Amino acid sequence: MNTAAAPMPETADALLRASPLPALEARILLTHVLGWRRTELITRGDEPLAGAARAQYRALEARRVAGEPIAQIVGTREFFGLDFEVTPHVLIPRPETELLVETALAALEGIAAPRVLDLGTGTGAIAVAIASARPDARVWALDRSADALAVASRNASKLLDAVRPGGALSLLQSDWYTALDAALSFDAIVSNPPYIRHGDPHLSEGDLRFEPRGALTDEADGLTAIRIIVAGAGQRLAARGQLWIEHGYDQAADVRSLLAASGFENVHSHADLAGIERISGGTWTNDATARGAQGT
Incomplete structure (x- = not known):
């Protein structure tokens, strides 16, 4: 009988802890992928994430690790209280x-x-x-x-x-x-x-x-x-x-x-x-x- 424990579902908290990025950059990318507000990373941080969301986050994380600007990755940057499209x-x-x-x-x-x-x-x-x-x-x-x-x-x-x-x-x-x-x-x-x-x-x-x-x-x-x-x-x-x-x-x-x-x-x-x-x-x-x- 196989008694090995099932792997724990991956959560937002787990992704953030494992990220090689600075914490702020990791949170920006993850909220972009999930469509969450920043506060939801706290209130919902222990929720299991869908595999597609995890894969999308890791793809964006890899782009940032390679040096691509956060603003180009997420497509926006705040300026003077307004959110501008960036390309x-x-x-x-x-x-x-x-x-x-x-x-x-x-x-x-x-x-x-x-x-x-x-x-x-x-x-x-x-x-x-x-x-x-x-x-x-x-x-x-x-x-x-x-x-x-x-x-x-x-x-x-x-x-x-x-x-x-x-x-x-x-x-x-x-x-x-x-x-x-x-x-x-x-x-x-x-x-x-x-x-x-x-x-x-x-x-x-x-x-x-x-x-x-x-x-x-x-x-x-x-x-x-x-x-x-x-x-x-x-x-x-x-x-x-x-x-x-x-x-x-x-x-x-x-x-x-x-x-x-x-x-x-x-x-x-x-x-x-x-x-x-x-x-x-x-x-x-x-x-x-x-x-x-x-x-x-």
């Missing part, structure tokens, strides 16, 4: 970029129905976050990548329909300003451009290995796109309009110099929660009326 065609929204949104919103205070331009929109995270917080704003989001614009369009439709019925973003495929109507001017321009220098070791580390290289680096000194954005902003900004750009940890002084040389005033930088000067910007003081009407 390999776009940068993964990062918490430090929320500073750019907060600064832009502060710049728009007191302006009725402001106009905002987001250059290199990617997922649309910056533009959608601003549009969500300011339903009266008109927001243009530009990117040269058709694949990125498709992601931004889906995010805008999903996240803005409730607060802006029928009034999502104006999306445009453009290499920086080139395809933008010259009659338009904006109260704020924001951008998180490619700013990593060629040869920076971070490009071959971590999540960056899986993100679109062209959205990360200019394959030069990291300032190519920033120079283009700064040089063209004065023609696009209304009087007293502001330009804000995210940049690398050691580029703040260079960006401030570019802004000052182009005629911006009140040029300064803001540090992120880590104390790193993360964004720089300034105010355009030239009279915008000479550029003609703003258009519709």
Whole structure:
């Protein structure tokens, strides 16, 4: 007579204990597979799991062990309180970029129905976050990548329909300003451009290995796109309009110099929660009326 005990059914608790991943990452993947809330990993952690669910979790776990970003595996990333779709065609929204949104919103205070331009929109995270917080704003989001614009369009439709019925973003495929109507001017321009220098070791580390290289680096000194954005902003900004750009940890002084040389005033930088000067910007003081009407 065989008296061997039957194997214990595998539970969520057992999978988490055996995972080689950091606990938070393992919990994110498992809740994604099971469709559970995080609290259910506690309240239902001893429930036996179906074999298909265990197999799916282990497949995702293996992808993460190989280095694939969590956001690409589960297909979403939270940014500014909103859940954005993420694909390999776009940068993964990062918490430090929320500073750019907060600064832009502060710049728009007191302006009725402001106009905002987001250059290199990617997922649309910056533009959608601003549009969500300011339903009266008109927001243009530009990117040269058709694949990125498709992601931004889906995010805008999903996240803005409730607060802006029928009034999502104006999306445009453009290499920086080139395809933008010259009659338009904006109260704020924001951008998180490619700013990593060629040869920076971070490009071959971590999540960056899986993100679109062209959205990360200019394959030069990291300032190519920033120079283009700064040089063209004065023609696009209304009087007293502001330009804000995210940049690398050691580029703040260079960006401030570019802004000052182009005629911006009140040029300064803001540090992120880590104390790193993360964004720089300034105010355009030239009279915008000479550029003609703003258009519709």
